[in-house]
Amino acid sequence: MSPSHLPQADSSSDSLPSSAKRSAVEAAGAASRRRWITLGVGALAALGGVGLASWRMQGGGATQAAPQNFWQTSFEGPAGETVQMAALRGRPLLLNFWATWCPPCVEELPMLNRFYGEHRAKGWQVLGLAIDQPSNVRKFLQRLPLDFPTVLGGLAGTDLARSLGNQKGGLPFTVLFDTDGSILKRKMGQLTTQDLQDWARLM
Template identity: 70%
Template sequence: MNDSLSPASSDISRRRWLTVGIGALAALGGAGFALWRLQPQPVRDGAAEALWGASFDGPAGEAVRMASFQGKPLLLNFWATWCPPCVDELPLLNRFHAEHRAKGWQVVGLAIDQPSNVRQFLQRLPLDFPVALGGLAGSDIGRALGNEKGGLPFTVLFGADGNILKRKMGQLTAQDLQEWSKTL
């Protein structure tokens, strides 16, 4: 009787290992696809020039001219009020701005959102760095800078010379900012 159970239990064991193996392969494939999807795509020709030539409204109606940020390192962060990782990283960006502005660093938040939502949000969580209302033009610039899918958050580091040094799809970490600050 023991012999008749052995092949059956062996089949169950094989099925479990097969199921676990297939599950592991699917997880690895999904993780690989997610990593590929979160990688910025190539920057389009003329994208940086288009950014430096752009002007946006600020939350209070003031003009935010991107050319005014040339000549110093710039962290440009594309975000929205409805994006939880965006909202989570804003205090980190605000601290980075406070700690590094004396060293010449700049931070600009380009909100890809409705102006009224941004204004309400900034009343609850004021930011010390400039915020621009990007709208569709901001989305187009993000795509030209390699964010083809339009995912948020998306951050681009520009050197003082206006060239792109780093880009990241997804939420920034303190470690990202620490490494990026050593780039210059």
């Protein structure tokens, strides 16, 4: 059998002009790249979704080390005394961030004072942490004395509030610490009598 009569392999691609071959190869490569890009974007979106969900579930909550750091801090009282947070550990503590220039803060202070008077015999503690000028706080306490202690937070108090879950830095902000020193409840905004009643039942 002569070479001209031998069976020929399928050479349709070989029979294409070189420019057509290059176009076909480039098209195949582009399609492959598109598939990988699509898969990559999908994977990144999935990971991003997981991260976003995790962030939302945390809700801008307190950092893990925040409670321990809190118990290791100290603040100055209105009379210049040093108040160690460690001395308050072991009993329920209602920590209230406030300021004299914050109307909702000032409005809820008498309610907190009544709560303290009604529950202090049961071991409850209330601590006001003022994010304000010391002179303003001293003048305010002269006009409206409080039975529970108040300390001067300053800028350190703002940082503390953020670490405890107050990501927006608003006032008032209240944190309830359990007897073991952990955070039990938090509230951004003005407290209500119902809030305090519900929290009191937790202990």
